[in-house]
Amino acid sequence: xxxxxxxxxxxxxxxxxxxxxxxxxEICENGAIGVDEDGKIAFVERNVEDLNAVVEKHGWxxxxxxxxxxxxxxxxxxxxxxxxASQYPNAGIFGKSTLLDWLExxxxxxxxxxxxxxxxxxxxxxCVQRTLSxxxxxxxYYATAHAGSTNLLSDVCLQLGQxxxxxxxxxxxxxxxxxxxxxxxxxxxxTRETIAHIAxxxxxxKLITPILxxxxxxxxxxxxxxxxxxxxxxxxxxxxxxxxENIPELELVQKLFPQYSSYADVYDxxxxxxxxxxxxxxxxxxxxEQALIKARDAKISHCPASNxxxxxxCARVRTLLDQGITVGLGTDxxxxxxxxxxxxxxxxxxxxxxxxxxDGDAAKLSVEEVLYLxxxxxxxxxxxxxxxxxxxxxxxxxxxxxxxxVVPEGGTMxxxxxxxxxxFGWESWDERVAKWVYNGDDRNTxxxxxRGHKVHQKP
Ligand SMILES: O=c1[nH]c(=O)c2nc[nH]c2[nH]1
Ligand SMILES: [Zn+2]
Numbered sequence: 339x340x341x342x343x344x345x346x347x348x349x350x351x352x353x354x355x356x357x358x359x360x361x362x363x364e365i366c367e368n369g370a371i372g373v374d375e376d377g378k379i380a381f382v383e384r385n386v387e388d389l390n391a392v393v394e395k396h397g398w399x400x401x402x403x404x405x406x407x408x409x410x411x412x413x414x415x416x417x418x419x420x421x422x423a424s425q426y427p428n429a430g431i432f433g434k435s436t437l438l439d440w441l442e443x444x445x446x447x448x449x450x451x452x453x454x455x456x457x458x459x460x461x462x463x464x465c466v467q468r469t470l471s472x473x474x475x476x477x478x479y480y481a482t483a484h485a486g487s488t489n490l491l492s493d494v495c496l497q498l499g500q501x502x503x504x505x506x507x508x509x510x511x512x513x514x515x516x517x518x519x520x521x522x523x524x525x526x527x528x529t530r531e532t533i534a535h536i537a538x539x540x541x542x543x544k545l546i547t548p549i550l551x552x553x554x555x556x557x558x559x560x561x562x563x564x565x566x567x568x569x570x571x572x573x574x575x576x577x578x579x580x581x582x583e584n585i586p587e588l589e590l591v592q593k594l595f596p597q598y599s600s601y602a603d604v605y606d607x608x609x610x611x612x613x614x615x616x617x618x619x620x621x622x623x624x625x626x627e628q629a630l631i632k633a634r635d636a637k638i639s640h641c642p643a644s645n646x647x648x649x650x651x652c653a654r655v656r657t658l659l660d661q662g663i664t665v666g667l668g669t670d671x672x673x674x675x676x677x678x679x680x681x682x683x684x685x686x687x688x689x690x691x692x693x694x695x696x697d698g699d700a701a702k703l704s705v706e707e708v709l710y711l712x713x714x715x716x717x718x719x720x721x722x723x724x725x726x727x728x729x730x731x732x733x734x735x736x737x738x739x740x741x742x743x744v745v746p747e748g749g750t751m752x753x754x755x756x757x758x759x760x761x762f763g764w765e766s767w768d769e770r771v772a773k774w775v776y777n778g779d780d781r782n783t784x785x786x787x788x789r790g791h792k793v794h795q796k797p
Contacts, residue, residue, distance in 0.1 A: 345373075345374075345375045345376070345377055345790050345791070346375065346401065346402045347372065347373070347374055347375060347380075347398050347399075347401040347402070348372070348373045348401055348402040348403075348404060348790070349370055349371070349372050349373075349389070349392070349393060349398075349401045349402070349403050349404070350369075350370070350371045350373065350404050350406070350412050350735075350737070351369070351370045351371075351386070351389055351403060351404070351405050351406070352368070352369065352405050352406030352407075352410070352411065352412070353365070353366060353367050353368070353369065353406050353410065353411035353412070353767070354366050354369045354371060354406070354411055354412040354413070354729055355411045355412070355413050355767075355771060356413065356414050356713070356714075356728045356729045357414075357706070357709055357710040357713055357714045357715075357727075357728055358728065359710070360659065360706075360707055360710045360715070361704070361706055361707065361710075362706060363705075363706045363709060363710075363768075363771065365411075365767045365768065365771065366384050366385075367767065368384070368385055368386045368387070369382065369383060369384055369386060369412075370382075370383040370386045370389060370392045371383075371412065371729055371735075372392075372393075372396055372398065372401070373735040373790050374790075376790070377734050377735050377787075377789035377790025377791065378732060378733065378734055378735065378790070379729060379730065379731050379732060379733050379734070379735060380396065380731065381396050381731060382729055382730065382731060389403075404739075406739060406741075407739070407741040407784065408744070409741065409742045409743075409744045409761050409770070410739065410740050410741035410742055410782075410784070411739075411740055411771075412729070412737050412738070412739055412740075413473075413713075413737065413738050413739075413740050414475075414713040414714070414726065414727055414728055414729065414736060414737055414738075415473055415474065415475025415476065415713075415726065415736035415737055415738055415786060415787070415788065416472070416473045416474045416475065416476075416679035416680070416712050416713065416716070416738070417474070417475070417476045417477075417666060417667075417679070417712065417713060417716025417717055417719070417720060417722070417726070417727065418469065418474050418476070418477040418478065418667070418668060418669050418679050418682075418716070419478050419616055419618075419637075419639040419666035419667060419668045419716050419719045419720060420478055420578070420616065420618040420639035420641055420668025420669070420670050421469070421477050421478065421479055421480070421668060421669050421670065421671050421677075422449075422479070422480040422670070422671055422672060422673075423461070423462055423465045423466070423477075423479045423480065423481060423491055423671075424448070424449045424452050424458075424461065424462075424480065424481055424482045424487075424507075425445060425448060425449065425480075425671050425672035425673075426461055426462075426464065426465035426468070426671055426672065426677070427448060427461055427672075428444050428445070428448055428671075428672035429671050429672045429674075429675055429676065429677060430672075430675045431444060431672065432444060432647050432648060432672070432673070432675070435648065436584060436586070436648050436649055436650070437583055437584045437586070437587055437648050437650060437673075438584075438586055438587065438590070440648055440673070442514075444672070445672070446513060446514055446517045447517075449482040449483070449507070449517060450482070450514075450516060450517035452481075452482045452484060452487045453482075453484050453486075453487065455486060455487060455490060458482075458484075458486075458487035458490050458491070459490055459494070462481075462487075462490060462491045462494045463494050463498070465671075465677070466494050466495055466498045466500050466502075467498065467794075468677050469500070469677050470498065470499075470500055470786055470793050470794040471780050471783060471786070471794050471796075472677055472678040472679065472680065472779075472780045472783060473679065473680070473738035473740075473780075473783045473786055474500070474677070474679055475500065475501055475726070475736040475737070475738070475786060475787075475788045475793075476500070476501040476502065476503075476716070476717075476720060476722065476726065476736065477495075477500060477501075477502050477503070478502075478503040478505075478549060478578055478616060478639075478668075478720060479491060479495075479502055479503060479504050479505060480505050480507050480551055480553075480578070481504060481505060481506055481507060482506075482507055483506065483507050483508070483509055483517065483518065483519055483525075483528070484506075485506055485528040485529075485531045485532050485535075488504060488505075488506040488532045489531075489532055489535040491504055492504045492532070492535060492536050492539060492540075492546050493539065495545065495546055496539055496540060496545055496546050498793060499545070499788050499789075499791050499793035500545075500788060500793065501545050501546075501722075501726070501736065501788055501789070502545070502546055502547075503546075503547050503548070503549040503576060503578070503720065504532065504536065504546060504547070504548060504549065505548070505549040505550065505551030505578055506528060506529050506532045506551060507551055507553050508525045508526075508529060508550075508551055508552045508553060508558060508562060508566060509525075509552075509553040509557040509558065510522050510525050510557075510558060510559050510561075510562045511556070511557055511558060511559050511562075512556050512557050512594075513557050518557075519562070522559055522561040522562035522564075522565050523565070525562055525565075526562070526565045526566065526569060529548075529550065529551075529566075529569065530569075532548060533548040533573065533575070536548045544789070545788070545789070547575070547576065548575050549575065549576045549577060549578050549616075550566050550569060550570055550573075550575055550576070550577040550578070551577070551578050551579065552566050552577075552579045552610070553579070553580070554579055554580035554581070554583075554587070555579075555581075555591050555594070555595060555601065555604045555605070556587065556590045556591060556594055560595070560608070563604070563605070563608035563610065564608050564609070566608070566610065567608040567609025567610050568609065570609060570610060570612065570614065571609060574614070575614070576614040576615070576616065576720070576721060577610055577612070577614055577615045577616070578615070578616040578617075578618070578639075579605065579610070579615070579616075579617060579618070580617070580618045580619055581601055581602065581605070581617040581618070581619060581620055581623070582601050582602075582619060582620055582621055582622045582623050582627070583618075583619035583621055583622075583645070583648075583650050583651075584621070584622075584648070584649075584650040584651065585622065585651075588601060588622055591604060599626075600624060600626065600627050600630075601623075601627065602617075602623065602627035602630050602631055603627075603630065605617075605636075606630060606634065611630065611631065611634040611636050612634060612635075612636060613634070613635040613636065613637075613721075614721065615634075615636040615637065616636075616637050616638075616639050616666075616719055616720070617631070617636055617637065617638050617639065618638075618639040618641055618668055618670060619639075619640075619641055619644075619645065619650065619653065619670075620638045620640070620653055620658065621645055621650055621651040621652065621653045622651060623658075628657070628658065628661050628663065629661070631663055632661050632662055632663050635664075637663075637664045637665070637666065637718070637719040637720075638658055638663055638664070638665045638666075638719070639665075639666055639667065639668040639670075639719060640653050640655050640658075640665055640666070640667055640668065640686060640711065641653075641667075641668040641669070641670035641673065641674055641682070642667075642682060642685035642686045642688070642689040643669065643670070643674035643675060643676055643681060643682055643685040644668070644669075644670035644673030644674035645673075645689065646685065646689065647673060647674060647675055648673050650673075652689050652692055652693050653689070654693060654697070654701070655686065655689075655690060655693075655701075655703060655711075656690065656693070656697075656700060656701045656702075656703070664715065664718045664719055665711055665715055665719070666711055666712075666715045666716035666717075666718070666719035666720070667679055667682040667683060667686060667708075667711045667712045667715070667716060668682065669681070669682050678779065678780065679712045679716075680712070680774075680775065680778055680779065681779075682712065683708040683709060683711065683712045683775060684708070684775060684776060686703055686708045686711060687702075687703050687704075687705070687708050687775070687776075690702050690703040705768075705771060705772045705775050708775065709771075709775065713727050713728065714727040714728050715727075734788075734789050734790070735787050735789065735790040736787065736788050736789065737786070737787050738783050738784075738785070738786045738787075739783075739784045739785045739786075740774060740778070740782050740783060740784065741756065741757070741782055741784045742756070742757070742759045742761045742770060742773070742774060742778075742782060743756030743757050743758075743759055743760055743761060744756070744761050744763065745760050745761065745762050745763075756781070757778065757779065757781030757782040758777050758778065758779055758781065758782075759773050759774055759777045759778050759782060760773075761773070781796075783796065784796045
């Protein structure tokens with residue numbers, strides 16, 4: 339992918355909402371954001387009364403104008419810091435299973451079946467279309483152990499215009515014979531093949547970046563973790579894995595890696611606990627592990643819907659944030675049932691209230707905080723905060739246009755197709771945003787852009 343083709347100077351006018359900090363959401367009712375031909379934000383104007391004067395001030399001749407709907411706003415694209423594209427067909431299918439039996443019963447058979455390229459193409463195309471339609475402009479994907487199908491996922495993301503991190507799943511241990519890497523060295527060779535493929539289709543990683551992906555410690559030999567640690571140091575590529583998701587998994591790690599002091603220490607000892615590492619779940623981290631993660635500046639992907647679905651536990655997000663650890667949100671399809679980061683944000687808020695029932699009110703996450711985690715926090719987790727996550731000059735235009743339903747006078751049912759959020763007109767802007775967080779879905783996502791390119795339009 340080279341310079342975006344066919345872009346015009348565009349002014350996005352109307353309300354915009356974005357996070358400036360963990361606790362702070364800027365809501366600008368009359369804004370104008372200018373996006374240049376490279377898909378970058380050239381100016382952000384507030385309290386705009388005369389749009390022509392703004393355009394003139396910036397010396398723009400005849401830009402394209404895109405207006406937010408009357409009861410709507412522009413919002414940064416969501417960043418899903420942990421999602422298994424290969425598990426998308428199983429979204430919602432988990433019964434009463436928990437992590438280790440869920441992997442055996444549902445997950446390995448489905449992932450293994452994606453050795454079929456036509457099947458992988460169907461699954462990946464639908465997954466990317468679906469997540470785009472929910473406003474996900476960046477996703478950190480797990481594919482499968484197959485290099486060929488993993489490459490196909492990179493192709494699909496590039497073609498459909500989604501910013502993505504693509505990881506071939508490394509697993510040479512404790513998995514069925516019919517679905518695992520035959521050795522550490524074949525696993526690394528296959529991973530190198532996926533890195534080379536991305537270099538051939540997007541050499542500058544403008545949209546697609548490889549991400550090293552040891553599935554989790556129990557499914558990797560020490561030799562494989564060592565080799566991936568070396569590859570991480572050699573290439574500087576980011577890395578993702580799972581950590582401390584449920585109790586039997588912790589016991590398994592203790593059994594398999596008795597020489598290490600903790601789960602986090604296993605990754606650390608293999609050169610994998612670095613600023614480029616994204617650790618999903620982190621439900622049962624000890625204070626010592628949290629301190630180690632903070633010291634190494636590794637990042638955490640909070641996956642609340644998955645943690646509830648597989649009855650894994652409740653991650654202590656407030657504690658992690660208070661330690662200064664960088665946290666983002668993950669849908670974790672298909673441990674999680676929904677491809678929507680908005681749903682993950684809602685679940686993060688609700689799970690934090692369950693935590694508050696035992697730990698106290700300070701654990702509660704606000705609307706502002708969960709929206710931060712789903713955008714700017716996610717960008718920091720993925721090392722993208724100089725590119726995306728908010729509406730600041732110089733960042734790329736990864737954005738979604740949200741519309742909320744306006745209830746007509748008399749309350750007729752005329753416009754229920756506008757989506758599940760009913761705005762009566764007397765709500766403050768803060769309240770409108772809160773209603774979107776707790777009730778909204780993809781029907782409210784009217785259009786989505788990545789690097790200035792429109793990648794989804796509600797039909
Ligand atoms: O939520 C999860 N999904 C997975 O696919 C997986 N593999 C190991 N551990 C895991 N956790
Ligand atoms: Zn996962």
